[in-house]
Amino acid sequence: MEKWYLMTIVVLIGLTVRWTVSLNSYSGAGKPPMFGDYEAQRHWQEITFNLPVKQWYFNSSDNNLQYWGLDYPPLTAYHSLLCAYVAKFINADWIALHTSRGYESQAHKLFMRSTVLIADLLIYIPAVVLYCCCLKEISTKKKIANVLCILLYPGLILIDYGHFQYNSVSLGFALWGVLGVSCDWDLLGSLAFCLAINYKQMELYHSLPFFCFLLGKCFKKGLKGKGFVLLVKLACTVVASFILCWLPFFTEREQTLQVLRRLFPVDRGLFEDKVANIWCSFNVLLKIKDILPRHIQLIMRPVCLVLSDIPFMSTWFLLVSTFSMLPLLLKDELLMPSVVTTMAFFIACVTFFSIFEKTSEEELQLKSFSISVRKYLPCFTFLSRIIQYLFLISVITMVLLTLMTVTLDPPQKLPDLFSVLVCFVSCLNFLFFLVYFNIIIMWDSQNGRNQKKIS
């Protein structure tokens, strides 16, 4: 592309923000006996390096599953093993069996943060860049601005580089999957998506649209000819990739079952995962844009319509999603990076997408909805006003709650008051978005396929 240097600058900005955030604290820093996610990842390196594969998911004297037992699919385990080999080369103390529990040092933190950065750089960031380059009908500058805003999304940065996780790997693979299938590299796309599922089982939430989309493609090509061939090829790819990842665990039935038990702990509560699920699903859904071919919109319409270019709502939503993680971020002492990255993201969106100028009914894709409502209520002309006010109220509430949580102490009788309030406010916002997206889906599908392609 002609503006390669601008793209380089944008990627560099993304990397700089990431590394700067990573200089802050991580989850469970200095908090024995359990510490946090950072210790969990280090522990997995210890387990996978020192123990044979058959013992990774089983409770034993060497592997106490109560202390951060492996509960992600095998690809995470292999990734941990790879990191462990590098760790062994630098300092074997970091992964020594048993004795390295709770190991914390500047050098080790540097190493762990570097692993996140390298994984991000290799998998997620190229996917984002390529995805934005493939967007149709928008200028080069807008594509680059898109990359910047996606890379600046605070939620992912704070969780991966602050709290400490490897979400960028699974999200990156999923994004590669989306890219693959939309550029007609179906096999590679489905392979990438299988890798995503095998890295974090959360990606199963996105598997349904994928499955439907690919199935639809096969139907389109005709089940008696090319479609059938494609179906078979896809099935083989999926099966092969799963077998490849799970090979060491397919040798015994008990192994497979134990892994499944670890991945889907039905006796654990739902609350732990609630926040992550919501932002994860919506976030990635929002990323899939108009690059999918029109004829599939019959099936992918819900996803497409949700994801077409509504910068105002997307920005609002992403801000709320970051805010919803406030209690967690405060626990990890990440207030400063949270505030700064959120502000940077907001400023970037405002500057490059002029979101405040895109609040008309048409820009928000609510035109057909309000026309229908106006049949019964002729005076219903203030929809975009309402939405703007709601946005203002939402932002003010979020800022106030943040200030209160930081400066005030909760009353003794209600120690979790602020966390609950944050969850409640976020939930209200999410419900609003749910209603909004449903309205869009229902009213625009009535319009048929004649609506112009929005860029």
Place this chain on the structure above:
Amino acid sequence: MDVGPRLKAWKPRSNHQMVVCIHYSTDFEVHRNWLAITHSLPISQWYYEATSEWTLDYPPFFAWFEYILSHVAKYFDQEMLNVHNLNYSSSRTLLFQRFSVIFTDILFVYAVHECCKCIGGKKVGKELTEKPKFILSVLLLWNFGLLIVDHIHFQYNGFLFGLMLLSIARLFQKRHMEGAFLFAVLLHFKHIYLYVAPAYGVYLLRSYCFTANKSDGSIRWNSFSFVRVISLGLVVFLVSALSLGPFLALNQLPQVFSRLFPFKRGLCHAYWAPNFWALYNALDKVLSVIGLKLKFLDPNKIPKASMTSGLVQQFQHTVLPSVTPLATLICTLIAILPSIFCLWFKPQGPRGFLRCLILCALSSFMFGWHVHEKAILLAILPMSLLSVGKAGDASVFLILTTTGHYSLFPLLFTAPELPIKILLMLLFTIYSISSLKTLFRKEKPLFNWMETFYLLGLGPLEVCCEFVFPLTSWKLKYPFIPLLLTSVYCAVGITYAWFKLYVSVLIDPPVVKTKKQ
């Protein structure tokens, strides 16, 4: 040029707040100590206090500035204001200090805004990002050197450079008295700006005190305005009186000056600033090694202490003659004379003044005594103003900036800072080169093959010094080699840029028209 650039002006600053909690350099302790001194002790003690090794060595206005800050500091952490709390570094102290830098940067942002107003520049395209004003604002606000030195290493250069840029802007806007006043104030904040005082003095005398020129541009003696001279003198005198007055009354002026100008330090800082003396030292070293090998020199006669051992003391050269402070002063004066003469004999308005200022700063950097590598910023920041004007200036600016910024790398030597300095350097370098190339795309290329090669060589140099060298066996025997290589390599680039700028100033034709002011 409304919302966009101003919003963009905000963006870089927000990044700094995240680097609040990383690096702890000695400069934190220096400024904490000064907060303590000015808060807890009476004025008569300020320049005598020596409990800590970091004694007050900036002029009085800076001391007053620290005094004002200390009154805010006491709400953050009272303990930092105790003079005996050496190396006190609670998180609140650090937080306060970092925020004070960010806060005082507001002046810098305002100064950049004023400078952008003065810059005309070519109008290449209608895009905002291609306008010279926008490029200039990014080059100044995102300046890598300033970011690193102020917000990571910790100093207050942001607002001091803000003062300097503001005074330059005022001179561009023909508000000479304000410009003179601002510069006088600046001098009493940090006396390093004496480097560029000749430029101010000569320009104000020539272009402000002489109100008109003859038709060929030369001086018209009878247009001399006594009123202006006297008012300028009065401004300078009043500012100096305000600053030094109290100390004059206390008979402490000699003590103050001895603190401000400590000549007991060596020719070079522990890490050689990439100036002429770095090349001189390197040559001396090379000659002495050759001399030893060829048995011209007696090993017993060579002084044991080498200049590369990293200590800040006085040393002798082995082969070439040793350099005294007087020698450096003479060299510096000789170096700035041609530019001063140009400013006097063929004045070209504010632009000529700016060039002369940059040349004064650069020449002082090249030949000064005990120059710190941070002083290169004194030349780089004003040069940014010229870079968006002419292609030739842009080319010199890019060489100077890239080399100068790279020479700041040794300031950050810990592992967590390595990715940051590399990323920020890449960001600034790629942006500056690409935006200036786009701005001047209709003219000949900015770099010739030699310059391109030299700049690209910085990459392998960095890899060798930071990644390859620590893994070799030479690390223990010759630990100074990366610093030496960096210093010498950058000195070559900076000398070249200085030379090129000088040539462009000397061969520029004078502006031939009558100027009425």
